[in-house]
Each structure stands twice: as structure tokens, then as C-alpha cells.
Amino acid sequence: MTNAPAIRVQGLVKRFGKTEVLTGIDLEAARGEVTCLLGPSGSGKSTLLRCIAFLEEATDGFIEIDGAPLGFALGPDGDRMRLPPNDIRGVRSKIGMVFQQFNLWPHMTALGNVMEALVTARGMSKAEAEERARARLAEVGLAERATHYPSELSGGQQQRVAIARALALEPKIMLFDEPTSSLDPELTGEVLNVMRKLAEGGMTMVVVTHEIGFAASVGHKIVFLDQGKILVEGTPGEVFGKPRHPRIDQFLDTYLDRGAAGLL
Amino acid sequence: MTFDFALVLENVPNIARAFGVTLGVWAGAVVFGSIGGFAIAVARRWGPTPVGWLLRAFVEVIRGTPFLVQIFLLYYGGPFIGLSLDNIPAGLFGLSVYAAAYYSEIFRTGFEAIPKGHLEAADCAGFTRAQTLRRIVLPEMTMLVLPAMVNMTILMLKETAVLSIISVPELTLEVSAIGTAHYAFVESFTIVALLYWGLTDLCGRAGRLAEARFSRYRFSHS
Numbered sequence: 001m002t003n004a005p006a007i008r009v010q011g012l013v014k015r016f017g018k019t020e021v022l023t024g025i026d027l028e029a030a031r032g033e034v035t036c037l038l039g040p041s042g043s044g045k046s047t048l049l050r051c052i053a054f055l056e057e058a059t060d061g062f063i064e065i066d067g068a069p070l071g072f073a074l075g076p077d078g079d080r081m082r083l084p085p086n087d088i089r090g091v092r093s094k095i096g097m098v099f100q101q102f103n104l105w106p107h108m109t110a111l112g113n114v115m116e117a118l119v120t121a122r123g124m125s126k127a128e129a130e131e132r133a134r135a136r137l138a139e140v141g142l143a144e145r146a147t148h149y150p151s152e153l154s155g156g157q158q159q160r161v162a163i164a165r166a167l168a169l170e171p172k173i174m175l176f177d178e179p180t181s182s183l184d185p186e187l188t189g190e191v192l193n194v195m196r197k198l199a200e201g202g203m204t205m206v207v208v209t210h211e212i213g214f215a216a217s218v219g220h221k222i223v224f225l226d227q228g229k230i231l232v233e234g235t236p237g238e239v240f241g242k243p244r245h246p247r248i249d250q251f252l253d254t255y256l257d258r259g260a261a262g263l264l
Numbered sequence: 265m266t267f268d269f270a271l272v273l274e275n276v277p278n279i280a281r282a283f284g285v286t287l288g289v290w291a292g293a294v295v296f297g298s299i300g301g302f303a304i305a306v307a308r309r310w311g312p313t314p315v316g317w318l319l320r321a322f323v324e325v326i327r328g329t330p331f332l333v334q335i336f337l338l339y340y341g342g343p344f345i346g347l348s349l350d351n352i353p354a355g356l357f358g359l360s361v362y363a364a365a366y367y368s369e370i371f372r373t374g375f376e377a378i379p380k381g382h383l384e385a386a387d388c389a390g391f392t393r394a395q396t397l398r399r400i401v402l403p404e405m406t407m408l409v410l411p412a413m414v415n416m417t418i419l420m421l422k423e424t425a426v427l428s429i430i431s432v433p434e435l436t437l438e439v440s441a442i443g444t445a446h447y448a449f450v451e452s453f454t455i456v457a458l459l460y461w462g463l464t465d466l467c468g469r470a471g472r473l474a475e476a477r478f479s480r481y482r483f484s485h486s
Binding site: 053055089092093095096097099101103104105106107116117120121122162165166169 | 379381382384385388389390391395403404
């Protein structure tokens with residue numbers, strides 16, 4: 001198992017009713033690798049990420065985290081079978097998730113948000129949890145804001161608290177679902193810096209993003225999705241360098257129109 | 265006819281006792297009603313589908329009929345199905361059931377108003393459903409439903425007056441008896457009105473205090 005990739009996705013299909021959002025995705029992420037999922041809206045990139053977080057259950061296919069099946073496995077009779085809740089909980093504990101809308105709990109301070117799962121879900125003592133939570137908040141540059149409620153923090157600060165909250169649970173993999181899409185450009189930078197530091201520290205990350213510059217500079221692998229399929233996959237140089245897939249060209253044009261040419 | 269408060273003063277002990285009954289039935293119905301209402305809302309949201317239908321039907325019936333009719337049916341009709349209750353227990357039970365139906369609707373809309381992402385964050389952090397309910401849903405819902413809860417709780421106090429119809433010795437019944445005995449309706453009902461109003465005002469103040477306390481937890485919209 002030690003040589004298993006951090007994430008392995010095989011033949012993943014997700015249907016909502018009759019709409020096929022993911023049409024057979026195969027993807028691997030090595031440990032310490034930063035994978036950026038790009039694509040137009042509706043391409044299925046967020047759904048793919050949410051399936052890896054097990055917030056959505058895939059209709060078919062398999063996901064392995066560190067070699068352990070997530071949610072579903074091939075049964076002895078060759079059928080796809082759902083694993084028991086405790087197994088699912090165990091594998092999910094290796095995954096940290098950061099949302100576009102931060103999703104901090106509004107009735108808890110920044111410190112409370114970071115401590116909460118340590119105490120409630122992991123059964124850690126309050127003192128120990130607080131020590132760890134304060135350390136994580138310091139890492140995202142928010143030691144001074146520990147006693148503030150989410151409503152008293154800027155969007156960028158809230159998102160950094162959300163990252164600290166996920167990191168406090170010591171995940172092996174961090175998933176980011178458009179982490180800067182609800183932020184002003186000015187606040188985007190502080191969140192991306194935290195993520196950049198995390199990547200440099202060797203965290204395995206999967207990031208759904210529209211920040212092409214971030215993807216090109218921090219991503220080890222770019223995965224471009226279109227209509228529920230992986231259209232292009234490779235290093236930033238391979239995906240963004242010339243010759244380019246015409247669909248990528250078209251996609252990038254919308255960014256270049258907005259003056260992002262210098263980033264590429 | 266003169267406005268003679270001396271009449272009322274003579275009856276202070278009776279009025280105090282009746283006020284105590286009103287207070288007790290009200291408090292009991294609010295406590296049992298909100299617990300029951302919460303249970304109904306939880307069962308409708310997370311329970312099996314047929315249970316949800318039954319509870320929905322129950323809520324619709326309670327909301328769709330006057331409390332006066334319900335309490336009559338419970339008190340006079342109850343014995344036909346083996347439910348013989350004295351007037352105070354019947355009043356408390358009837359009002360609690362009535363409250364549960366309304367509170368459950370308040371809680372239900374409260375559940376729906378909690379952003380789904382807050383629950384997903386708890387799910388990702390490894391919370392069990394019970395932990396999510398206790399640590400996230402309950403506190404978030406409390407601040408969302410507080411104004412509606414206060415409103416309903418005030419209404420409940422006034423509904424206790426309906427219990428006079430089944431001879432619960434509460435404020436309205438006792439004071440109207442005094443009024444009848446002395447033909448002093450204006451005096452007696454002025455006192456009744458003041459007592460109800462004083463109590464609802466206290467309740468409203470408590471609600472506003474709680475809302476102020478919770479206001480820093482308000483949802484931030486970025």
C-alpha cells in the first residue's frame with residue numbers, strides 16, 4: 001500500500017437524474033502533488049472534487065485514498081458495493097476540504113471553528129485542541145484573530161480560518177473548491193499565499209480554481225475538464241505551452257481578454 | 265357604574281392563584297411544545313417518509329382548526345377514546361400539542377435556512393449526524409428562529425385564556441367570575457389585560473435581550 005498514489009480515481013461516473021455530469025474520469029495524484037482542475041462552469045470539476053470529498057456519491061467507478069477504497073469497493077462477486085459507515089469515516093478523515101463559501105460555523109469564534117472537530121469528532125481534550133488550533137491559526141497568519149467571530153472577519157480571513165480548520169485534523173490530502181471565487185482580488189492573494197506555502201510544505205492538493213496564474217505557478221499537474229470528461233492533462237508547460245489544444249486556447253482567451261496574459 | 269378597584273384588591277389572593285395557573289400552563293406548554301415541535305421537525309426531516317407524512321398531516325390538522333375546537337374535542341371527546349383528563353392536565357396537554365405543531369413549523373423553516381455548506385463542513389470534519397445536530401444545527405437554528413419563537417410564545421400565553429372554556433381555573437376564568445359576581449367587568453378585565461400585557465412584555469424583552477446576545481453570531485454574507 002505504501003506505493004499507492006494519494007488519490008486514484010477510476011472510471012468515475014456521476015449522474016444527477018438523466019444528466020451525466022462525469023462520464024468516466026480516470027485520475028491519479030501522487031503524494032505531494034498539486035493538481036489543479038480547470039474548465040468552464042458545468043464541466044464537472046466541482047462535482048469531481050465533491051466526489052473525492054465524498055460529499056457526492058459517484059454513480060459508478062471507484063476512488064482510492066492512499067490505497068484505501070473510499071465509499072465503494074469491488075465486492076467478492078464482482079459487484080460495486082458500498083462500504084460500512086465506519087470504513088468511510090476512516091478514509092474520509094484523511095481528506096480536508098475547503099469550500100468556496102468558507103462555511104465557517106457562525107456561532108463559534110475562529111478558534112472555536114478550528115477546535116470544534118478536534119474535540120467533538122476526534123475526542124481530543126479541550127486544552128490539547130486549543131493548543132493545536134492556535135498553532136494552525138498562527139500558520140495562516142491569524143493568531144491575533146482567534147477570538148473573532150466569522151462575521152467580524154474579512155472574506156480572506158474567513159477562508160484562512162477555514163483552511164486552518166481543515167489542517168487541524170491533519171489530513172493527508174487537501175481539496176479546495178474554488179477557494180478564492182467569492183473573494184475580492186485584493187483578498188485573493190492572502191489565501192493563495194497560504195495555499196502556496198502549503199504546497200511547498202509537500203501537501204497533496206487538488207484545487208478547483210479559475211486562478212490560471214496560481215495553477216500555472218503552483219500546480220504540478222493541470223487537468224482540464226470539459227463536458228464531464230478530462231480533455232487535457234499534463235504539466236502546466238504541456239497544457240499551457242504551445243502547441244495548445246484549441247479548446248484550451250479558447251478557454252484561455254477569456255482570461256487574456258481580461259489582461260491576464262502576463263501571468264502565463 | 266363606577267371604576268372600583270377595591271373590588272379587585274379584595275380578590276388579590278384568588279387572582280394570584282389564577283395567575284399562577286396561567287403561568288404554569290403557559291410555561292409547561294412552551295417547554296413541552298418546543299421539545300415536541302423540535303422532535304416533529306427532526307423526524308420530518310430525517311425520519312422515514314411515512315412518519316413524515318403522518319406528522320405533516322398532524323401539523324395541518326392542528327393548524328387548520330381553531331384551538332377552541334381542539335380543546336373542546338380533547339376534553340369532552342377524549343373520554344370516548346379512553347382519554348379522561350382533568351381540566352388542568354387536559355389544558356396543559358391540549359396547549360402543548362397545539363404549540364408543538366406551530367413550533368415544529370418554526371423549527372422546520374429554521375432547518376431549511378441553515379446553509380447546506382455548514383453541514384457539509386461538519387460532515388467533512390467527521391461529525392456524526394447526532395454531533396452535527398447538537399453542535400451545529402441546534403445553535404444555528406436557535407438564532408435563526410428566535411424572533412419567530414418569541415412571537416409564538418407570546419401568542420401561546422394569550423391562548424391560555426381559551427382554556428377557561430373547559431374550566432381551567434386560570435386568569436380569564438377566575439377574573440370573569442369576579443366580574444360576574446360583582447358586575448364589575450371593566451375593573452376585572454382591565455386587571456386581566458394588564459397582567460397578560462405585563463407578562464408578554466417581559467417575554468418580549470427577554471427575547472430582545474437574547475437576540476442582541478446572538479447578534480454577533482449573525483451569518484456573514486461575503
